[in-house]
Amino acid sequence: MPEPRVAIVGAGPAGLRAAQVLAEASLRPLLVDEGHRAGGQIYRRPPPGAERPAAALYGFEAGRAQALHDLADALAPRVDYRPGTTVWGIAPRDPDGFDLECLGPDGHGRIAADRLVLATGAMDRTLPFPGWTLPGVFTLGAAQIALKAQGMAIGRRVALVGAGPLLPLVAHQYAKAGATVVAVLDVTPLAAKVKAAPRLAAVPATLAKGVWYTMRGALRRQPVRSGVRAIAVEGAARVEALAFEDAAGRRHRVACDAVGASFGLRSEAQAADLAGCRFAFEPVTRQWQPERSGQGRSSLPHVYLAGDGSGIGGADVAELQGERTALTLLADLGRPRDPAREAHLDRRLARQAGFRAALEAAYPYPHHLVEGIADDEIVCRCEGITAGAIRRTATERDASEMNRLKALTRTGMGRCQGRVCGHAAAEILARTLDVPVETVGRLRGQAPIKPIPLREPA
Amino acid sequence: MQRLTVDVAIIGGGTAACAAAVALREAGLTVAVLEKRLCGGGASGVNFGGVRQQGRDLAELPLSRRSRVLWDGLSAKLSEDVGFEATGHIKLARSESDMAVLEAYARDAAGHGLDLQLLGPNALRAEMPWLGPAVVGASLSPTDGQANPRVVGPAFARLARRLGAEVCEHAPVRHAARDGAGFTIEAEGVSVRSRHLVNAAGAYGGTVAGWFGEAAPVAPLAPNMVVTEPLAPLVTRSIGVVGGDVYLRQTRRGNVVLGGGRGTADIADGLARPVAATSLGAMGKTLTLIPDLAHAQVIRSWSGLDGEMPDHIPVIGPSGTTPGLVHAFGFSGHGFQLGPVVGEILAELVTTGRSASPLHPFRIERFAGWRGPFRSEGEIEH
Numbered sequence: 001m002p003e004p005r006v007a008i009v010g011a012g013p014a015g016l017r018a019a020q021v022l023a024e025a026s027l028r029p030l031l032v033d034e035g036h037r038a039g040g041q042i043y044r045r046p047p048p049g050a051e052r053p054a055a056a057l058y059g060f061e062a063g064r065a066q067a068l069h070d071l072a073d074a075l076a077p078r079v080d081y082r083p084g085t086t087v088w089g090i091a092p093r094d095p096d097g098f099d100l101e102c103l104g105p106d107g108h109g110r111i112a113a114d115r116l117v118l119a120t121g122a123m124d125r126t127l128p129f130p131g132w133t134l135p136g137v138f139t140l141g142a143a144q145i146a147l148k149a150q151g152m153a154i155g156r157r158v159a160l161v162g163a164g165p166l167l168p169l170v171a172h173q174y175a176k177a178g179a180t181v182v183a184v185l186d187v188t189p190l191a192a193k194v195k196a197a198p199r200l201a202a203v204p205a206t207l208a209k210g211v212w213y214t215m216r217g218a219l220r221r222q223p224v225r226s227g228v229r230a231i232a233v234e235g236a237a238r239v240e241a242l243a244f245e246d247a248a249g250r251r252h253r254v255a256c257d258a259v260g261a262s263f264g265l266r267s268e269a270q271a272a273d274l275a276g277c278r279f280a281f282e283p284v285t286r287q288w289q290p291e292r293s294g295q296g297r298s299s300l301p302h303v304y305l306a307g308d309g310s311g312i313g314g315a316d317v318a319e320l321q322g323e324r325t326a327l328t329l330l331a332d333l334g335r336p337r338d339p340a341r342e343a344h345l346d347r348r349l350a351r352q353a354g355f356r357a358a359l360e361a362a363y364p365y366p367h368h369l370v371e372g373i374a375d376d377e378i379v380c381r382c383e384g385i386t387a388g389a390i391r392r393t394a395t396e397r398d399a400s401e402m403n404r405l406k407a408l409t410r411t412g413m414g415r416c417q418g419r420v421c422g423h424a425a426a427e428i429l430a431r432t433l434d435v436p437v438e439t440v441g442r443l444r445g446q447a448p449i450k451p452i453p454l455r456e457p458a
Numbered sequence: 459m460q461r462l463t464v465d466v467a468i469i470g471g472g473t474a475a476c477a478a479a480v481a482l483r484e485a486g487l488t489v490a491v492l493e494k495r496l497c498g499g500g501a502s503g504v505n506f507g508g509v510r511q512q513g514r515d516l517a518e519l520p521l522s523r524r525s526r527v528l529w530d531g532l533s534a535k536l537s538e539d540v541g542f543e544a545t546g547h548i549k550l551a552r553s554e555s556d557m558a559v560l561e562a563y564a565r566d567a568a569g570h571g572l573d574l575q576l577l578g579p580n581a582l583r584a585e586m587p588w589l590g591p592a593v594v595g596a597s598l599s600p601t602d603g604q605a606n607p608r609v610v611g612p613a614f615a616r617l618a619r620r621l622g623a624e625v626c627e628h629a630p631v632r633h634a635a636r637d638g639a640g641f642t643i644e645a646e647g648v649s650v651r652s653r654h655l656v657n658a659a660g661a662y663g664g665t666v667a668g669w670f671g672e673a674a675p676v677a678p679l680a681p682n683m684v685v686t687e688p689l690a691p692l693v694t695r696s697i698g699v700v701g702g703d704v705y706l707r708q709t710r711r712g713n714v715v716l717g718g719g720r721g722t723a724d725i726a727d728g729l730a731r732p733v734a735a736t737s738l739g740a741m742g743k744t745l746t747l748i749p750d751l752a753h754a755q756v757i758r759s760w761s762g763l764d765g766e767m768p769d770h771i772p773v774i775g776p777s778g779t780t781p782g783l784v785h786a787f788g789f790s791g792h793g794f795q796l797g798p799v800v801g802e803i804l805a806e807l808v809t810t811g812r813s814a815s816p817l818h819p820f821r822i823e824r825f826a827g828w829r830g831p832f833r834s835e836g837e838i839e840h
Contacts, residue, residue: 089734091731091733091734110734397612397616398615398616401496404496404499404612407503407608407609407612408612414688417757417758446758446760447734448756448757448759451755451756452755452756453753453754453755454744454751454755454756455742
């Protein structure tokens with residue numbers, strides 16, 4: 001019997017660890033990477049010739065980043081690596097298996113795979129606030145990309161706003177890179193972090209350091225302010241200042257020329273959606289994700305999941321899940337098992353789950369930002385749809401769920417296909433209808449996952 | 459379990475069904491609409507959005523002509539902008555034999571009062587200099603146009619509600635049967651008694667007809683649609699081709715919607731999916747018609763479930779077996795333009811037993827001797 005062809009989508013921590021396990025089993029997996037060098041978003045590598053020291057790029061994640069990059073280099077001869085390749089469609093193939101529609105350096109291509117490991121990662125979750133569409137406003141993830149890939153800061157005087165562990169991490173990375181960070185604003189309360197601290201301290205995970213930085217105000221020159229509310233970017237044609245209200249209710253205004261702002265992470269789950277995986281609502285981070293068993297199975301035979309694309313766990317968890325999921329896949333292929341290794345990974349993942357729960361408790365969902373979205377605020381920036389239009393459509397035109405809202409208003413119908421605006425639109429719709437957010441459902445995924453040219457590159 | 463007793467129960471919540479509900483309420487009858495998901499979310503809501511008379515089966519032209527008049531007043535009637543614009547529909551010839559087809563059709567259509575203008579290569583390029591060299595001529599229907607399919611069906615449903623119709627969504631019908639002088643209809647969460655029954659169940663119209671001992675071979679049809687990001691205005695008219703393998707239009711917003719070929723349809727779960735190879739094929743054909751679109755980015759593809767009849771025209775008319783039952787289904791991928799008039803016709807059939815429009819070609823009895831399955835293939839004009 002020929003060896004099954006396994007395709008791994010995504011070459012971040014989860015995809016690389018899965019590739020390692022499968023390569024060691026001599027399966028020569030296909031590793032499809034939207035990026036040009038393996039590492040994913042968190043361990044994104046600069047283009048060749050623009051490298052900088054890992055410590056300068058990744059801060060307290062430098063050791064892990066270096067290890068993953070070394071792994072990617074070592075795996076090169078044993079995997080079929082496809083850099084710069086976007087999987088834009090997935091469809092079941094008769095009698096089983098899948099066709100991956102890819103757009104790579106050589107144009108469109110179709111890859112047949114018997115089994116899939118989807119390790120598609122996450123992106124920043126955005127929420128609208130006054131001025132969020134002004135030039136000079138980035139997500140925290142984009143602020144990181146500018147630093148890692150281009151060795152650039154997003155501005156000369158940068159303000160950072162967030163509701164998750166990415167905030168202190170980016171602040172730390174920017175400070176280490178020598179950028180001028182004029183404000184680090186956490187929209188979640190300090191009390192939540194203090195309460196979660198004992199549980200966080202018990203786990204020697206790198207991200208815990210970020211929370212400690214936040215609590216101790218240890219970022220040199222720029223302590224983190226927690227419990228910030230009512231953020232607003234000011235400026236005529238681009239960012240000129242960031243205004244906010246501190247935890248005591250005092251208004252502040254900080255002059256700056258760039259803002260990095262995002263509010264937790266959302267799974268990039270479109271590939272799982274197109275493959276046909278069943279989704280479930282995850283109530284803590286308030287998002288729909290493909291169902292994943294502890295061993296990495298999806299709801300479909302032959303489709304496996306690992307990393308942030310199927311549940312926000314961070315890079316360390318992604319590595320563990322990548323390995324665990326690949327072991328499950330090997331077991332399903334009838335390969336010899338290593339119960340001790342599986343049990344070890346399961347124990348570590350269980351500890352990480354506890355840590356993650358504490359981390360989520362440290363950064364609770366910023367309901368006050370959603371409640372503060374004014375009617376004239378643009379929610380869907382591709383199509384220019386305001387919060388008021390969404391609210392009116394909900395009450396006057398019977399938009400009871402997200403796909404109907406999309407059909408009636410064009411929300412989520414533009415270039416981003418709801419990846420940026422879908423979350424905020426669902427929160428606004430649910431609040432308007434006075435129902436739990438899971439009741440309004442989620443936007444159905446449709447190919448292409450990202451825009452593709454009408455004519456492929458020659 | 460909700461229990462309703464009404465004059466007319468309608469199975470299906472597409473444009474024709476909801477338009478019928480509106481017309482029946484205007485005639486003073488009580489109405490219940492039973493829709494398995496959301497009104498206007500099936501074939502009515504995910505189609506190409508062409509409001510086209512040109513190219514239709516000649517049997518459909520009287521209905522299509524009558525419906526076209528309704529489109530002019532639709533936004534006003536529904537109190538909502540349905541995006542209708544009479545941009546004209548132009549059907550392109552890519553060979554001399556295509557041109558002969560267009561000439562013959564123009565003669566036939568003239569007999570139904572539809573004026574089509576035949577354009578040779580010079581006249582065509584004078585108006586549309588961006589057409590590629592593959593195009594040799596065209597037939598223009600100036601009164602045709604396009605509209606936003608996503609809003610029409612839901613707007614009819616809301617108007618029906620405002621007029622007092624019971625519009626039941628997420629209420630798939632399990633069974634319907636003749637019961638004494640009327641009908642009983644069992645749907646998810648609601649049970650309806652009615653004097654009349656309208657079968658506007660789209661791809662499931664044949665199943666409903668079967669409950670009353672009538673054969674109507676309906677195959678699932680899933681048109682494959684693709685849309686680009688918004689572009690600067692370029693494509694001034696809704697465009698089709700002889701053969702029907704590609705069609706496109708540019709929306710008011712600037713997106714170019716293009717279709718051609720088939721997706722996959724699953725009649726069991728009611729889902730239709732686009733097929734990547736079909737999308738890429740339609741994209742390539744679009745470029746042969748309009749090379750200037752090469753730079754455009756495609757942002758989405760989709761499909762929807764319609765019902766297709768073997769002769770590509772719908773079933774519209776009274777049941778052959780069951781008094782009080784009226785059918786309208788199987789629009790075969792081109793029912794969007796007809797929706798408003800089919801609503802009126804259904805109301806006429808329910809209230810008077812006859813229609814002002816000629817319905818003989820659409821009678822269900824034409825399939826009385828039909829045996830065996832029907833699998834549809836080939837191109838269909840949308």
